[in-house]
Amino acid sequence: MKKTVLLLTSVFVLMLGLVGCSSSDKGSDVNVEMRTVTDVKGEVEIPVNPKRIVDISGASDILSILGYDVIGTANSDGYDYTKFPTYLEDVLGDAQILGYSMLAEMDVEAIIALEPDLIVISTVQEKMYDQLSKIAPVVMVEMKQVDWKEDFMHVAKVFGKEEAATAWINDYLAKAEEVGNQIKATYGEDSSYLSFLASAGSLFIFDQAGIGSILYNDMGLAKPAGMPQQENISLPVVSLEGLAEIDADYIFAIGTDEDLATLKASSIWNGTKAVKEGNVVTLPASPYFNQGYSPIGRLVFVEEVQNLLASMHE
Numbered sequence: 437m438k439k440t441v442l443l444l445t446s447v448f449v450l451m452l453g454l455v456g457c458s459s460s461d462k463g464s465d466v467n468v469e470m471r472t473v474t475d476v477k478g479e480v481e482i483p484v485n486p487k488r489i490v491d492i493s494g495a496s497d498i499l500s501i502l503g504y505d506v507i508g509t510a511n512s513d514g515y516d517y518t519k520f521p522t523y524l525e526d527v528l529g530d531a532q533i534l535g536y537s538m539l540a541e542m543d544v545e546a547i548i549a550l551e552p553d554l555i556v557i558s559t560v561q562e563k564m565y566d567q568l569s570k571i572a573p574v575v576m577v578e579m580k581q582v583d584w585k586e587d588f589m590h591v592a593k594v595f596g597k598e599e600a601a602t603a604w605i606n607d608y609l610a611k612a613e614e615v616g617n618q619i620k621a622t623y624g625e626d627s628s629y630l631s632f633l634a635s636a637g638s639l640f641i642f643d644q645a646g647i648g649s650i651l652y653n654d655m656g657l658a659k660p661a662g663m664p665q666q667e668n669i670s671l672p673v674v675s676l677e678g679l680a681e682i683d684a685d686y687i688f689a690i691g692t693d694e695d696l697a698t699l700k701a702s703s704i705w706n707g708t709k710a711v712k713e714g715n716v717v718t719l720p721a722s723p724y725f726n727q728g729y730s731p732i733g734r735l736v737f738v739e740e741v742q743n744l745l746a747s748m749h750e
Contacts, residue, residue, distance in 0.1 A: 468553070475594050476559060476576040483573070486554035490547050490572075493558035494537030494579050495591045497732045500527050501604050502597040508550045510537040514726040515692075521723035523736040537579070540564075547571065581669050581729060582645065588731055608731070609654060612738045616655030619742065623686065628660035630684035630710075633671070633725055634691030634699050639679050640671035646728035647688060650737055660684035676704040684708075686715045686745065690724045717744045 469484040490508035491499055499506060509531045513521045517536045520528055532550065535542040540560055544567060547555065552572045557564060558579045568574050577594055579587050585605055592601030620627070631647040633640040642648030643659075643666035651657045662682040664672035674682075687710045689696065696718055699705050710716055727733035 473575065473594055473596065476578050477565070480573055480575060482575060483553050488551060488553045489556065490534070490550055490552040490554070491556040492534055492537060492542050492547075492561060493556050493577050495556060495558070495577060495587070496528055496531070497524060497730045498588055498591045498601075499556070499595075501731060502592060502595060502600055504595075506531050508532045508534050508547060508552065510535045510539070510542060511730075512536050513722050515722040521726055521730075521733065523723055523727055523730065523733045527732060544568070544571075584649070584729065584731060584734065604731070608735055608738070611735070612650065612654035613656060615738050615741065616657055619655065619657065619745065622742075623745065626658055627685040628658040628683070629686045629688070630660050630663070630682055631688035631690065632674075632679070633721065634689065634695035635721065635725075636695070637698070639674050639676070641666070641674060641682075642728065643672060645669070645671060647690070647724065647737060648728070650728055650734050651688075654734065655738070655741075676702055680704050680708050684710050686710060686717075686748075688717045688719060688724075688744075690719045690721055692721045695721070715748055717748055719744070 470481045471484050472479050472481050474480075486504070489499065489504055489506045491506045492508070492510040494511055496506045496509040496511040506528065507530075509528055510533070511520070511524055511528060512533045512535065513519050514536070518533060520533070532546070534546055537558065538560060541564060542561065544564070547568065548571055555568050555572050555574045557568065557574060557576050559576060560579075562576065565574055565576060575594060577591050579590075581587065588601055588605060589598065592598050629651045631642040631651060633642070633646075641664055643663060644653070645666060648666075652659055660683045664674060664678070666672055687708075689699065691699065705711060723733070724737075727737055
């Protein structure tokens with residue numbers, strides 16, 4: 437009887453060991469075809485056709501445009517890290533949110549649980565590199581968040597997808613220019629546009645970033661006089677008095693309900709030309725704060741901006 441029990445116990449332990457090996461080896465097929473790419477840190481071998489990509493760099497939208505699906509992402513909403521911004525819900529809705537791309541650390545256990553065959557991180561998460569490299573091949577990209585086209589092409593170059601990226605960017609810019617021309621025809625060739633974020637009592641002006649760069653660089657709309665210029669990733673900050681000195685014909689005011697309510701209660705705000713003429717579009721901070729930093733977000737804004745302007749006088 438004892439021999440039988442010992443035999444059964446041994447078989448059970450062996451089975452557990454085999455299951456454990458099977459589980460830990462899942463996704464690490466020795467026959468997977470690999471290729472060498474060059475990222476920020478140098479050369480790295482990655483699968484030719486990765487099937488289980490975890491991206492915490494903030495490039496998930498770019499990867500989707502380039503033909504890759506992600507199972508884990510950090511392209512979450514800037515005001516609520518537990519959800520997707522609305523413009524990425526259809527694109528990334530099946531992926532698990534692991535955090536926010538501007539954070540230096542993510543939940544490693546959650547990444548392991550997804551059993552990735554490729555992990556994409558940015559230089560922001562560099563201190564996680566060694567730890568994540570033990571899970572799967574890691575590609576590190578640099579997302580500067582200053583020029584969206586530069587970030588787009590950087591990611592595309594790492595993955596050898598420059599041609600697809602260039603085609604998408606050119607199509608988008610052609611559409612943005614077309615919509616810009618339609619807006620000029622409707623609201624005046626020389627009409628100027630301002631977009632800003634009201635947040636925690638401060639007013640952040642979008643010039644060369646976010647929605648501002650869509651209006652000026654992509655759509656070719658005029659900047660108002662008195663604009664503070666953006667010199668780096670940080671948005672210029674102005675007071676209410678400084679905002680009133682910006683001579684905009686049309687304004688996109690972005691903010692939380694609380695911040696927008698405070699703004700609307702200000703006599704200085706209510707005394708500006710655009711407000712007095714009813715030429716203001718108010719938009720929620722989520723998703724519009726982040727939207728201009730995403731290629732897909734930019735396209736969605738271009739597609740909706742005419743309706744937004746038309747809603748001013750409804």
